[in-house]
Amino acid sequence: MEAYNELKEGERGAWTSIIAYIALSALKLWIGYTAGSSALTADGLNNTTDLVASIAVLIGLRISRRPPDKDHPYGHFRAETVAALVASFIMFAVGIQVFAQAIGSFGAPVIETPDMIAAWTALACAAVMYGVYLYNIRLARKINNKALTAAAYDNRSDAYVSLAAFAGILGAQMGLPWLDPCTALLVAILICKTAWGIFIDAAHALTDGFDDTKLESFKNTVAETPGVESIEDLRARVHGNQVLVDVVIVVDHRLNVAQSHDIAEHVEKRMFNKHKVGHVHVHIEPSSS
Template sequence: MRRYEELRKGESGAWLSIGTYLFLASLKLVIGYIFLSQALIADGYNNAADIIVSVAVLVGLRISQKPPDDDHPYGHFRAEHIAALLASFIMAVIGIQVLINAGTSLFNRETVEAPSLITAWVAGFSAIVMLLVYRYNRKLAKKINSQALMAASQDNKNDALVSVGVVIGIIGSHFHLGWIDSLTAFIIGLIICYTAWSIFKDASHSLTDGFNDEALSPFISTVLAIEGIEDVLALKARQVGSTVYADVTIAVQPSMTVKKSHDIADSIEQALYDEHDIPHTTVHIEPAKQDA
Protein backbone atom coordinates (compact mmCIF):
# COMPACT_ATOMS: atom_id res chain seq x y z
CA MET A 1 0.00 0.00 0.00
CA ARG A 2 1.28 3.48 -0.91
CA ARG A 3 0.80 4.86 2.61
CA TYR A 4 3.05 2.21 4.18
CA GLU A 5 5.79 2.86 1.63
CA GLU A 6 5.62 6.60 2.39
CA LEU A 7 5.84 5.98 6.12
CA ARG A 8 9.03 3.97 5.61
CA LYS A 9 10.55 6.84 3.61
CA GLY A 10 9.70 9.22 6.46
CA GLU A 11 11.97 7.31 8.82
CA SER A 12 15.07 8.87 7.22
CA GLY A 13 13.92 12.31 8.33
CA ALA A 14 13.33 11.12 11.89
CA TRP A 15 16.76 9.47 12.03
CA LEU A 16 18.41 12.63 10.71
CA SER A 17 16.74 14.68 13.46
CA ILE A 18 17.75 12.20 16.16
CA GLY A 19 21.39 12.13 15.09
CA THR A 20 21.58 15.91 14.76
CA TYR A 21 19.93 16.55 18.12
CA LEU A 22 22.22 14.06 19.88
CA PHE A 23 25.29 15.83 18.52
CA LEU A 24 24.08 19.38 19.14
CA ALA A 25 22.66 18.68 22.61
CA SER A 26 25.97 17.13 23.73
CA LEU A 27 27.98 19.99 22.22
CA LYS A 28 25.84 22.73 23.75
CA LEU A 29 25.66 21.21 27.23
CA VAL A 30 29.42 20.62 27.40
CA ILE A 31 30.37 24.05 26.07
CA GLY A 32 27.60 25.75 28.03
CA TYR A 33 28.74 24.34 31.38
CA ILE A 34 32.45 24.93 30.65
CA PHE A 35 31.99 28.54 29.52
CA LEU A 36 29.08 29.42 31.85
CA SER A 37 26.23 30.17 29.43
CA GLN A 38 22.77 29.58 30.90
CA ALA A 39 21.19 30.27 27.51
CA LEU A 40 23.33 27.68 25.69
CA ILE A 41 22.67 25.13 28.45
CA ALA A 42 18.93 25.75 28.14
CA ASP A 43 19.19 25.37 24.36
CA GLY A 44 21.05 22.11 24.91
CA TYR A 45 18.25 20.79 27.10
CA ASN A 46 15.81 21.98 24.45
CA ASN A 47 17.61 19.82 21.86
CA ALA A 48 17.65 16.92 24.32
CA ALA A 49 13.88 17.23 24.62
CA ASP A 50 13.62 17.33 20.84
CA ILE A 51 15.36 13.95 20.70
CA ILE A 52 12.30 12.57 22.48
CA VAL A 53 10.01 14.15 19.90
CA SER A 54 12.04 12.71 17.03
CA VAL A 55 12.11 9.27 18.64
CA ALA A 56 8.35 9.51 19.14
CA VAL A 57 7.92 10.31 15.45
CA LEU A 58 10.17 7.38 14.51
CA VAL A 59 8.37 4.94 16.82
CA GLY A 60 5.01 6.20 15.60
CA LEU A 61 6.05 5.73 11.98
CA ARG A 62 7.32 2.22 12.74
CA ILE A 63 4.17 1.10 14.54
CA SER A 64 1.95 2.77 11.97
CA GLN A 65 3.45 0.52 9.31
CA LYS A 66 2.02 -2.59 10.97
CA PRO A 67 -0.83 -3.95 8.81
CA PRO A 68 -4.40 -4.25 10.12
CA ASP A 69 -5.13 -7.24 12.34
CA ASP A 70 -8.08 -8.67 14.30
CA ASP A 71 -7.70 -6.10 17.10
CA HIS A 72 -6.90 -3.18 14.78
CA PRO A 73 -9.01 -3.55 11.63
CA TYR A 74 -8.22 0.05 10.60
CA GLY A 75 -4.48 -0.32 11.12
CA HIS A 76 -2.15 1.21 13.71
CA PHE A 77 -1.92 4.77 12.43
CA ARG A 78 -2.93 6.37 15.76
CA ALA A 79 0.36 5.21 17.28
CA GLU A 80 1.85 8.52 16.09
CA HIS A 81 -0.60 10.49 18.23
CA ILE A 82 0.03 8.40 21.34
CA ALA A 83 3.80 8.71 21.00
CA ALA A 84 3.51 12.48 20.54
CA LEU A 85 1.29 12.70 23.62
CA LEU A 86 3.90 10.96 25.78
CA ALA A 87 6.65 13.14 24.35
CA SER A 88 4.73 16.31 25.25
CA PHE A 89 4.66 15.31 28.94
CA ILE A 90 8.43 14.74 29.02
CA MET A 91 9.08 18.01 27.19
CA ALA A 92 6.94 19.89 29.71
CA VAL A 93 9.02 18.50 32.61
CA ILE A 94 12.27 19.58 30.92
CA GLY A 95 10.83 23.01 30.12
CA ILE A 96 9.76 23.60 33.72
CA GLN A 97 13.22 22.58 34.97
CA VAL A 98 14.86 25.09 32.58
CA LEU A 99 12.48 27.81 33.79
CA ILE A 100 13.34 27.13 37.43
CA ASN A 101 17.11 27.19 36.84
CA ALA A 102 17.00 30.29 34.63
CA GLY A 103 14.58 32.09 36.92
CA THR A 104 16.79 31.44 39.94
CA SER A 105 19.80 32.83 38.09
CA LEU A 106 17.85 35.77 36.66
CA PHE A 107 16.57 37.00 40.01
CA ASN A 108 19.81 36.33 41.84
CA ARG A 109 21.23 39.60 43.13
CA GLU A 110 24.78 38.51 42.43
CA THR A 111 26.49 39.83 39.30
CA VAL A 112 26.10 37.48 36.37
CA GLU A 113 29.33 36.90 34.45
CA ALA A 114 29.06 37.20 30.68
CA PRO A 115 29.77 33.84 29.01
CA SER A 116 32.60 33.33 26.54
CA LEU A 117 31.91 34.25 22.92
CA ILE A 118 32.77 30.65 22.07
CA THR A 119 29.24 29.82 23.21
CA ALA A 120 27.83 32.29 20.66
CA TRP A 121 29.78 30.57 17.87
CA VAL A 122 28.39 27.19 18.96
CA ALA A 123 24.84 28.57 18.96
CA GLY A 124 25.33 30.13 15.52
CA PHE A 125 26.69 26.87 14.13
CA SER A 126 23.69 25.04 15.59
CA ALA A 127 21.25 27.46 13.95
CA ILE A 128 22.77 26.82 10.51
CA VAL A 129 22.70 23.02 10.99
CA MET A 130 19.06 23.05 12.14
CA LEU A 131 17.99 25.19 9.19
CA LEU A 132 19.50 22.59 6.84
CA VAL A 133 17.73 19.76 8.69
CA TYR A 134 14.48 21.76 8.57
CA ARG A 135 14.71 22.16 4.78
CA TYR A 136 15.38 18.44 4.27
CA ASN A 137 12.54 17.26 6.52
CA ARG A 138 10.09 19.81 5.14
CA LYS A 139 10.81 18.72 1.56
CA LEU A 140 10.47 15.04 2.52
CA ALA A 141 7.26 15.66 4.48
CA LYS A 142 5.66 17.34 1.47
CA LYS A 143 6.81 14.55 -0.83
CA ILE A 144 5.29 11.76 1.27
CA ASN A 145 2.43 13.85 2.70
CA SER A 146 3.37 13.12 6.32
CA GLN A 147 1.86 15.43 8.92
CA ALA A 148 4.02 13.96 11.66
CA LEU A 149 7.24 14.65 9.76
CA MET A 150 6.00 18.12 8.81
CA ALA A 151 5.46 18.86 12.50
CA ALA A 152 8.99 17.60 13.21
CA SER A 153 10.35 19.93 10.51
CA GLN A 154 8.58 22.88 12.11
CA ASP A 155 10.21 21.89 15.39
CA ASN A 156 13.57 21.92 13.55
CA LYS A 157 12.88 25.47 12.38
CA ASN A 158 11.90 26.59 15.88
CA ASP A 159 15.17 25.19 17.22
CA ALA A 160 17.12 27.18 14.63
CA LEU A 161 15.33 30.36 15.72
CA VAL A 162 15.97 29.56 19.39
CA SER A 163 19.69 29.22 18.65
CA VAL A 164 19.64 32.60 16.91
CA GLY A 165 18.08 34.02 20.06
CA VAL A 166 20.86 32.45 22.12
CA VAL A 167 23.47 34.19 19.95
CA ILE A 168 21.76 37.52 20.55
CA GLY A 169 21.52 36.90 24.28
CA ILE A 170 25.17 35.92 24.64
CA ILE A 171 26.42 38.89 22.62
CA GLY A 172 24.16 41.21 24.58
CA SER A 173 25.59 39.95 27.85
CA HIS A 174 29.00 41.28 26.78
CA PHE A 175 27.65 44.83 26.83
CA HIS A 176 27.63 44.76 30.63
CA LEU A 177 24.19 43.17 30.54
CA GLY A 178 24.99 39.74 31.93
CA TRP A 179 21.38 39.12 32.91
CA ILE A 180 20.40 38.91 29.21
CA ASP A 181 21.93 35.41 29.02
CA SER A 182 19.72 34.22 31.90
CA LEU A 183 16.71 36.01 30.43
CA THR A 184 17.26 34.23 27.11
CA ALA A 185 17.42 30.90 28.97
CA PHE A 186 14.12 31.71 30.68
CA ILE A 187 12.49 32.54 27.32
CA ILE A 188 13.79 29.24 25.91
CA GLY A 189 12.15 27.45 28.84
CA LEU A 190 8.87 29.13 27.92
CA ILE A 191 9.30 28.03 24.29
CA ILE A 192 9.87 24.42 25.38
CA CYS A 193 6.72 24.48 27.52
CA TYR A 194 4.71 26.10 24.72
CA THR A 195 5.93 23.48 22.24
CA ALA A 196 4.94 20.74 24.68
CA TRP A 197 1.47 22.26 25.01
CA SER A 198 1.09 22.57 21.23
CA ILE A 199 2.05 18.92 20.68
CA PHE A 200 -0.30 17.82 23.48
CA LYS A 201 -3.18 19.89 22.07
CA ASP A 202 -2.79 18.60 18.51
CA ALA A 203 -2.36 14.96 19.59
CA SER A 204 -5.32 15.01 21.97
CA HIS A 205 -7.47 16.78 19.35
CA SER A 206 -6.75 14.02 16.81
CA LEU A 207 -7.21 11.23 19.35
CA THR A 208 -10.68 12.56 20.17
CA ASP A 209 -11.54 12.61 16.44
CA GLY A 210 -11.36 16.38 16.16
CA PHE A 211 -11.17 17.76 12.63
CA ASN A 212 -11.14 21.24 11.13
CA ASP A 213 -14.46 21.86 9.34
CA GLU A 214 -12.80 24.13 6.79
CA ALA A 215 -10.67 21.21 5.59
CA LEU A 216 -13.84 19.35 4.56
CA SER A 217 -14.73 21.75 1.73
CA PRO A 218 -12.27 20.28 -0.84
CA PHE A 219 -13.54 16.78 -0.03
CA ILE A 220 -17.15 17.85 -0.61
CA SER A 221 -16.24 19.49 -3.92
CA THR A 222 -14.54 16.30 -5.08
CA VAL A 223 -17.61 14.20 -4.24
CA LEU A 224 -20.08 16.60 -5.86
CA ALA A 225 -18.08 16.50 -9.11
CA ILE A 226 -18.95 12.82 -9.56
CA GLU A 227 -21.79 12.20 -12.00
CA GLY A 228 -25.03 10.85 -10.53
CA ILE A 229 -24.77 12.46 -7.10
CA GLU A 230 -27.65 14.79 -6.29
CA ASP A 231 -26.28 16.13 -3.01
CA VAL A 232 -23.81 15.51 -0.20
CA LEU A 233 -25.97 15.16 2.91
CA ALA A 234 -23.06 14.74 5.31
CA LEU A 235 -19.30 14.38 5.21
CA LYS A 236 -17.22 13.68 8.30
CA ALA A 237 -13.50 13.02 8.62
CA ARG A 238 -10.99 12.16 11.32
CA GLN A 239 -7.22 12.33 11.47
CA VAL A 240 -5.61 8.92 11.92
CA GLY A 241 -1.86 9.29 12.16
CA SER A 242 -0.58 10.82 8.93
CA THR A 243 -3.73 9.99 7.02
CA VAL A 244 -7.45 10.83 7.01
CA TYR A 245 -10.50 8.57 7.14
CA ALA A 246 -13.83 9.87 5.82
CA ASP A 247 -17.54 9.07 6.13
CA VAL A 248 -19.81 10.33 3.34
CA THR A 249 -23.59 10.34 3.02
CA ILE A 250 -24.90 11.15 -0.47
CA ALA A 251 -28.28 11.47 -2.11
CA VAL A 252 -29.06 9.85 -5.50
CA GLN A 253 -32.15 9.40 -7.61
CA PRO A 254 -34.54 6.88 -5.96
CA SER A 255 -34.87 4.99 -9.25
CA MET A 256 -31.13 4.35 -9.50
CA THR A 257 -30.18 0.66 -9.57
CA VAL A 258 -28.17 -0.94 -6.79
CA LYS A 259 -25.29 -1.58 -9.19
CA LYS A 260 -25.18 2.04 -10.34
CA SER A 261 -25.22 3.36 -6.77
CA HIS A 262 -22.50 0.86 -5.87
CA ASP A 263 -20.39 2.10 -8.78
CA ILE A 264 -20.83 5.69 -7.55
CA ALA A 265 -19.67 4.65 -4.07
CA ASP A 266 -16.55 3.10 -5.62
CA SER A 267 -15.98 6.31 -7.59
CA ILE A 268 -16.15 8.37 -4.39
CA GLU A 269 -13.62 6.16 -2.66
CA GLN A 270 -11.25 6.29 -5.63
CA ALA A 271 -11.60 10.06 -6.14
CA LEU A 272 -10.91 10.87 -2.48
CA TYR A 273 -7.91 8.56 -2.55
CA ASP A 274 -6.48 9.97 -5.77
CA GLU A 275 -7.07 13.67 -5.00
CA HIS A 276 -6.71 13.80 -1.20
CA ASP A 277 -4.85 10.59 -0.30
CA ILE A 278 -7.74 9.29 1.83
CA PRO A 279 -7.26 5.50 1.93
CA HIS A 280 -10.53 4.57 3.66
CA THR A 281 -13.95 6.07 2.96
CA THR A 282 -17.31 4.78 4.15
CA VAL A 283 -20.14 5.75 1.81
CA HIS A 284 -23.82 5.74 2.80
CA ILE A 285 -26.41 6.25 0.03
CA GLU A 286 -29.90 7.69 0.51
CA PRO A 287 -32.68 8.48 -2.00
CA ALA A 288 -32.95 12.15 -2.90
CA LYS A 289 -36.14 13.86 -1.78
CA GLN A 290 -38.62 14.37 -4.58
CA ASP A 291 -40.46 17.68 -5.07
CA ALA A 292 -44.13 17.41 -4.17
Protein backbone atom coordinates in the same frame (compact mmCIF):
# COMPACT_ATOMS: atom_id res chain seq x y z
CA MET B 1 0.30 -0.61 1.15
CA GLU B 2 1.25 2.90 0.03
CA ALA B 3 0.57 4.29 3.52
CA TYR B 4 2.93 1.70 5.04
CA ASN B 5 5.68 2.54 2.50
CA GLU B 6 5.32 6.23 3.33
CA LEU B 7 5.72 5.48 7.05
CA LYS B 8 8.91 3.55 6.29
CA GLU B 9 10.25 6.41 4.19
CA GLY B 10 9.35 8.88 6.94
CA GLU B 11 11.68 7.04 9.33
CA ARG B 12 14.63 8.57 7.44
CA GLY B 13 13.55 12.01 8.57
CA ALA B 14 13.14 10.85 12.16
CA TRP B 15 16.64 9.33 12.13
CA THR B 16 18.08 12.55 10.68
CA SER B 17 16.58 14.53 13.56
CA ILE B 18 17.79 12.01 16.15
CA ILE B 19 21.41 12.08 14.93
CA ALA B 20 21.40 15.90 14.75
CA TYR B 21 19.92 16.27 18.24
CA ILE B 22 22.39 13.84 19.82
CA ALA B 23 25.37 15.71 18.38
CA LEU B 24 24.07 19.24 18.94
CA SER B 25 22.68 18.73 22.46
CA ALA B 26 26.00 17.21 23.62
CA LEU B 27 27.95 20.09 22.05
CA LYS B 28 25.69 22.81 23.47
CA LEU B 29 25.63 21.39 26.99
CA TRP B 30 29.41 21.02 27.04
CA ILE B 31 30.16 24.47 25.59
CA GLY B 32 27.35 26.06 27.61
CA TYR B 33 28.77 24.68 30.86
CA THR B 34 32.43 25.48 30.14
CA ALA B 35 31.68 28.95 28.69
CA GLY B 36 29.20 29.85 31.45
CA SER B 37 26.20 30.43 29.19
CA SER B 38 22.73 29.84 30.65
CA ALA B 39 21.13 30.45 27.25
CA LEU B 40 23.26 27.85 25.42
CA THR B 41 22.79 25.33 28.25
CA ALA B 42 19.03 25.86 28.09
CA ASP B 43 19.17 25.42 24.32
CA GLY B 44 21.05 22.14 24.82
CA LEU B 45 18.40 20.91 27.25
CA ASN B 46 15.79 21.93 24.71
CA ASN B 47 17.48 19.68 22.16
CA THR B 48 17.40 16.74 24.60
CA THR B 49 13.61 17.06 24.77
CA ASP B 50 13.50 17.23 20.98
CA LEU B 51 15.61 14.07 20.90
CA VAL B 52 13.01 12.32 23.05
CA ALA B 53 10.25 13.63 20.80
CA SER B 54 12.07 12.41 17.66
CA ILE B 55 12.58 8.97 19.21
CA ALA B 56 8.87 8.93 20.06
CA VAL B 57 8.04 9.79 16.44
CA LEU B 58 10.35 6.99 15.24
CA ILE B 59 8.79 4.46 17.61
CA GLY B 60 5.33 5.62 16.56
CA LEU B 61 6.21 5.23 12.89
CA ARG B 62 7.57 1.72 13.54
CA ILE B 63 4.46 0.62 15.45
CA SER B 64 2.18 2.27 12.90
CA ARG B 65 3.64 0.04 10.18
CA ARG B 66 2.31 -3.08 11.87
CA PRO B 67 -0.53 -4.66 9.88
CA PRO B 68 -4.08 -4.94 11.28
CA ASP B 69 -4.68 -7.75 13.76
CA LYS B 70 -7.54 -9.12 15.88
CA ASP B 71 -7.25 -6.33 18.45
CA HIS B 72 -6.55 -3.57 15.91
CA PRO B 73 -8.72 -4.17 12.83
CA TYR B 74 -8.03 -0.63 11.56
CA GLY B 75 -4.27 -1.02 11.97
CA HIS B 76 -1.86 0.73 14.36
CA PHE B 77 -1.65 4.13 12.66
CA ARG B 78 -2.55 6.07 15.80
CA ALA B 79 0.56 4.86 17.64
CA GLU B 80 2.53 7.86 16.37
CA THR B 81 -0.15 10.21 17.77
CA VAL B 82 0.04 8.56 21.20
CA ALA B 83 3.85 8.84 21.11
CA ALA B 84 3.59 12.55 20.31
CA LEU B 85 1.27 13.02 23.29
CA VAL B 86 3.78 11.36 25.63
CA ALA B 87 6.62 13.45 24.18
CA SER B 88 4.69 16.66 24.88
CA PHE B 89 4.55 15.82 28.61
CA ILE B 90 8.32 15.25 28.66
CA MET B 91 8.89 18.57 26.90
CA PHE B 92 6.70 20.37 29.45
CA ALA B 93 8.77 18.94 32.32
CA VAL B 94 12.09 20.05 30.80
CA GLY B 95 10.68 23.48 29.93
CA ILE B 96 9.70 24.04 33.56
CA GLN B 97 13.15 22.88 34.68
CA VAL B 98 14.90 25.31 32.32
CA PHE B 99 12.62 28.11 33.53
CA ALA B 100 13.47 27.41 37.19
CA GLN B 101 17.23 27.33 36.47
CA ALA B 102 17.03 30.65 34.61
CA ILE B 103 15.18 32.28 37.50
CA GLY B 104 17.86 30.96 39.88
CA SER B 105 20.57 32.58 37.75
CA PHE B 106 19.12 36.03 38.51
CA GLY B 107 19.52 35.37 42.23
CA ALA B 108 23.23 34.57 41.91
CA PRO B 109 25.59 37.11 43.52
CA VAL B 110 27.39 37.75 40.21
CA ILE B 111 26.15 37.07 36.73
CA GLU B 112 29.20 36.25 34.65
CA THR B 113 29.47 37.16 31.00
CA PRO B 114 29.65 33.99 28.88
CA ASP B 115 32.54 33.39 26.51
CA MET B 116 32.01 34.21 22.81
CA ILE B 117 32.61 30.59 21.83
CA ALA B 118 29.10 29.95 23.17
CA ALA B 119 27.70 32.52 20.74
CA TRP B 120 29.43 31.04 17.70
CA THR B 121 28.35 27.55 18.77
CA ALA B 122 24.72 28.70 18.95
CA LEU B 123 24.95 30.33 15.52
CA ALA B 124 26.50 27.25 13.89
CA CYS B 125 23.90 24.96 15.48
CA ALA B 126 21.11 27.22 14.21
CA ALA B 127 22.40 26.76 10.66
CA VAL B 128 22.60 22.97 11.08
CA MET B 129 19.06 22.71 12.47
CA TYR B 130 17.66 24.85 9.68
CA GLY B 131 19.27 22.46 7.21
CA VAL B 132 17.60 19.52 8.99
CA TYR B 133 14.29 21.40 8.79
CA LEU B 134 14.63 21.88 5.02
CA TYR B 135 15.39 18.18 4.52
CA ASN B 136 12.48 16.97 6.68
CA ILE B 137 9.88 19.39 5.33
CA ARG B 138 10.66 18.38 1.75
CA LEU B 139 10.42 14.70 2.66
CA ALA B 140 7.20 15.27 4.65
CA ARG B 141 5.55 17.06 1.72
CA LYS B 142 6.71 14.37 -0.69
CA ILE B 143 5.10 11.52 1.30
CA ASN B 144 2.28 13.64 2.81
CA ASN B 145 3.18 12.67 6.36
CA LYS B 146 1.74 14.89 9.11
CA ALA B 147 3.93 13.51 11.90
CA LEU B 148 7.11 14.28 9.98
CA THR B 149 5.72 17.71 9.07
CA ALA B 150 5.27 18.48 12.78
CA ALA B 151 8.81 17.23 13.47
CA ALA B 152 10.14 19.50 10.70
CA TYR B 153 8.44 22.55 12.20
CA ASP B 154 9.98 21.58 15.54
CA ASN B 155 13.38 21.54 13.80
CA ARG B 156 12.73 25.06 12.51
CA SER B 157 11.71 26.34 15.96
CA ASP B 158 14.96 24.88 17.36
CA ALA B 159 16.93 26.85 14.78
CA TYR B 160 15.15 30.01 15.94
CA VAL B 161 15.84 29.14 19.60
CA SER B 162 19.56 28.84 18.81
CA LEU B 163 19.46 32.22 17.08
CA ALA B 164 17.83 33.68 20.21
CA ALA B 165 20.62 32.15 22.32
CA PHE B 166 23.20 33.71 19.99
CA ALA B 167 21.57 37.13 20.40
CA GLY B 168 21.44 36.77 24.18
CA ILE B 169 25.10 35.80 24.49
CA LEU B 170 26.13 38.59 22.13
CA GLY B 171 24.18 41.08 24.25
CA ALA B 172 25.93 39.82 27.37
CA GLN B 173 29.29 40.48 25.68
CA MET B 174 28.17 44.06 25.08
CA GLY B 175 27.84 44.75 28.78
CA LEU B 176 24.40 43.31 29.45
CA PRO B 177 25.15 40.03 31.31
CA TRP B 178 21.56 39.69 32.51
CA LEU B 179 20.50 39.23 28.89
CA ASP B 180 21.88 35.67 28.83
CA PRO B 181 19.57 34.30 31.58
CA CYS B 182 16.75 36.37 30.07
CA THR B 183 17.24 34.46 26.84
CA ALA B 184 17.20 31.22 28.83
CA LEU B 185 13.76 32.25 30.11
CA LEU B 186 12.65 32.84 26.53
CA VAL B 187 13.92 29.38 25.54
CA ALA B 188 11.94 27.82 28.41
CA ILE B 189 8.78 29.57 27.22
CA LEU B 190 9.38 28.38 23.64
CA ILE B 191 9.85 24.79 24.85
CA CYS B 192 6.53 24.90 26.72
CA LYS B 193 4.80 26.58 23.76
CA THR B 194 6.01 23.85 21.38
CA ALA B 195 4.94 21.17 23.88
CA TRP B 196 1.49 22.76 24.17
CA GLY B 197 1.07 22.80 20.37
CA ILE B 198 2.02 19.12 20.10
CA PHE B 199 -0.32 18.24 22.98
CA ILE B 200 -3.29 20.10 21.45
CA ASP B 201 -2.78 18.53 17.99
CA ALA B 202 -2.41 15.01 19.42
CA ALA B 203 -5.38 15.34 21.78
CA HIS B 204 -7.53 16.77 18.98
CA ALA B 205 -6.69 13.83 16.70
CA LEU B 206 -7.18 11.20 19.42
CA THR B 207 -10.65 12.58 20.22
CA ASP B 208 -11.61 12.43 16.51
CA GLY B 209 -11.55 16.19 16.08
CA PHE B 210 -11.22 17.49 12.53
CA ASP B 211 -10.61 20.85 10.84
CA ASP B 212 -13.89 22.47 9.74
CA THR B 213 -12.27 24.14 6.72
CA LYS B 214 -10.96 20.83 5.38
CA LEU B 215 -14.33 19.20 6.04
CA GLU B 216 -16.06 21.89 3.97
CA SER B 217 -13.56 21.32 1.16
CA PHE B 218 -14.35 17.59 1.26
CA LYS B 219 -18.07 18.36 1.00
CA ASN B 220 -17.53 20.55 -2.05
CA THR B 221 -15.55 17.82 -3.79
CA VAL B 222 -18.27 15.22 -3.14
CA ALA B 223 -21.10 17.60 -4.07
CA GLU B 224 -19.44 18.41 -7.43
CA THR B 225 -19.25 14.73 -8.38
CA PRO B 226 -21.61 13.92 -11.28
CA GLY B 227 -24.62 11.91 -10.08
CA VAL B 228 -24.55 13.18 -6.49
CA GLU B 229 -27.81 15.03 -5.80
CA SER B 230 -27.05 15.93 -2.20
CA ILE B 231 -25.01 14.99 0.87
CA GLU B 232 -26.86 13.71 3.92
CA ASP B 233 -23.79 13.35 6.12
CA LEU B 234 -20.01 13.63 5.87
CA ARG B 235 -17.52 12.91 8.65
CA ALA B 236 -13.74 12.69 8.76
CA ARG B 237 -11.09 11.81 11.31
CA VAL B 238 -7.33 11.56 11.47
CA HIS B 239 -5.94 8.07 11.89
CA GLY B 240 -2.16 8.40 12.22
CA ASN B 241 -0.85 9.64 8.88
CA GLN B 242 -4.19 8.97 7.16
CA VAL B 243 -7.53 10.74 6.89
CA LEU B 244 -10.61 8.49 6.99
CA VAL B 245 -13.85 9.80 5.49
CA ASP B 246 -17.43 8.51 5.85
CA VAL B 247 -20.04 10.08 3.57
CA VAL B 248 -23.73 9.47 2.88
CA ILE B 249 -24.84 10.67 -0.57
CA VAL B 250 -28.25 10.83 -2.25
CA VAL B 251 -28.58 9.67 -5.87
CA ASP B 252 -31.47 9.32 -8.31
CA HIS B 253 -33.79 6.53 -7.09
CA ARG B 254 -34.22 5.30 -10.67
CA LEU B 255 -30.60 4.24 -11.00
CA ASN B 256 -29.75 0.56 -10.73
CA VAL B 257 -27.16 -0.90 -8.36
CA ALA B 258 -24.33 -0.84 -10.91
CA GLN B 259 -24.94 2.82 -11.79
CA SER B 260 -25.07 3.83 -8.12
CA HIS B 261 -21.88 1.89 -7.49
CA ASP B 262 -20.13 3.78 -10.31
CA ILE B 263 -21.04 7.09 -8.67
CA ALA B 264 -19.66 5.89 -5.35
CA GLU B 265 -16.39 4.85 -7.00
CA HIS B 266 -16.18 8.22 -8.72
CA VAL B 267 -16.55 9.94 -5.33
CA GLU B 268 -13.75 7.79 -3.91
CA LYS B 269 -11.38 8.51 -6.81
CA ARG B 270 -11.99 12.27 -6.61
CA MET B 271 -11.30 12.28 -2.87
CA PHE B 272 -8.12 10.21 -3.30
CA ASN B 273 -6.77 12.35 -6.14
CA LYS B 274 -7.67 15.78 -4.76
CA HIS B 275 -7.24 15.37 -1.01
CA LYS B 276 -4.94 12.31 -0.69
CA VAL B 277 -7.22 10.74 1.94
CA GLY B 278 -6.42 7.23 3.17
CA HIS B 279 -9.91 5.73 2.94
CA VAL B 280 -13.41 6.79 1.87
CA HIS B 281 -16.54 4.88 2.84
CA VAL B 282 -19.51 5.88 0.68
CA HIS B 283 -23.08 4.99 1.67
CA ILE B 284 -25.79 5.56 -0.96
CA GLU B 285 -29.37 6.64 -0.29
CA PRO B 286 -32.05 6.89 -3.03
CA SER B 287 -33.80 10.21 -3.63
CA SER B 288 -37.42 10.46 -2.46
CA SER B 289 -38.76 11.26 -5.95
